[in-house]
Amino acid sequence: MLRQNDEIKMNVSELLMYFRCPRQVYYLYRGHELMPDVSSQYIESLLIKELAFAYPDIVSAYSSNAEGMVESVVESLETELCRVCDNIELIHPGELEGASPELMEDARSAVSECIKQIGTNLASAINEHGKEELLSCIDPVKTDPILYSERIGLSGMPAKLVCHDGNVVPSVIKTGKYPENGVWNNDRLHVGALAMLVEEEYRKTVEYGFVEYARYGIVRKVIVRANDRRQILKIGNRVKKIKDGTMPDKKESSLCEHCNFSEMCSACSAKVSLASRFF
Ligand code: SF4
Incomplete structure (x- = not known):
């Protein structure tokens, strides 16, 4: 698990990138630019x-x-x-x-x-x-604040912090479709990670946040559970290992079609598969 003073720091954007493709985290950390x-x-x-x-x-x-x-x-x-x-x-x-x-x-x-x-x-x-x-869920008290947690070595920048029922909580703006109920799992973890940062900044437990599905003008409240926090720490640990040098498996998806790492990524998979035949 992540510990205080671990040298490799992470950003919430890297956790989000991990959800999309762990290999992009690997290449980006090694100085390649994602276009x-x-x-x-x-x-x-x-x-x-x-x-x-x-x-x-x-x-x-x-x-x-x-x-x-x-x-x-x-x-x-x-x-x-x-x-x-x-x-x-x-x-x-x-x-x-x-x-x-x-x-x-x-x-x-x-x-x-x-x-x-x-x-x-x-x-x-x-x-x-x-x-x-409605305004207390969407009207920011701060826009794009930079937050950092020393305890977990994680930084991040929520689109907004809002003040709802006297609580300062994160609100994220999503531009894709919304689920029938609640929020998508990755959106829940996004809010959860930001909530953990807000807690350290304001020294107060953050129990929930909001997801704004902006394409539809729909706002959903999301409760941050212990299991979300557990997941965030686990994913953070994986991101840290990737940054430390572990090449993750290729996660083939529609993203690969427009990914400028594609050539390098296929060559790398071919090398791994060749090596696995000998060792
Ligand atoms: S080509 Fe696909 S698997 Fe490889 S880095 Fe890009 S998105 Fe990830």
Whole structure:
């Protein structure tokens, strides 16, 4: 298990990368650069994430059961999307370097198609839970704070810290689909790892956090359980071993198709398989 003063430190982003592909952790730590696949879906995710930062301001302008609320929220979101599209290349210049205007336009129109659903869901959350409750789950008291736990040698940067019922808790923004109930397992562990960092910063147990499924305007609360903490420490230990030199097995997935480590990764697997025939 991880111990205080272990020399190799980790970041929450490396735990998330481990979920996707442990080998990417290995290559990245050894100085190789992971190039994003700048597809329309990738740009869509950046746009949605930026748009989500405007949800608190939009929500704060409405009260429960206001007449024509869905239409007004949708209109505000459309205005905000225009602003986000104008600024996105200034906010993410590295990630969008070389993105063609056609690709940008495809992403913009895909996000535009989500806006009605986002507006409907935000409006129904205002009606169901009240504006103040919704705001306490999504309105940040800090944005992108850098947190560090000396005890587990882990750092991380939650998209937001929110103050809910007097508790400072992490909130993460996800741009993919949401599950029927609760949150995806990896999202639960993401919140759990950040909760452990917030605990050390604020010297108070963090029992829960939030996941914002921004493409749909849906917010889910997630309780951080002992088993989540156990899993996080276990995965952290594996990441540490990888950084220390253990090459993980290749995890073949759709990710491999656009991974710029692919050639090096296949060559490495071939070498391992050849060696296994002799030893
Ligand atoms: S090619 Fe596939 S298995 Fe290899 S590093 Fe990339 S994503 Fe991981």
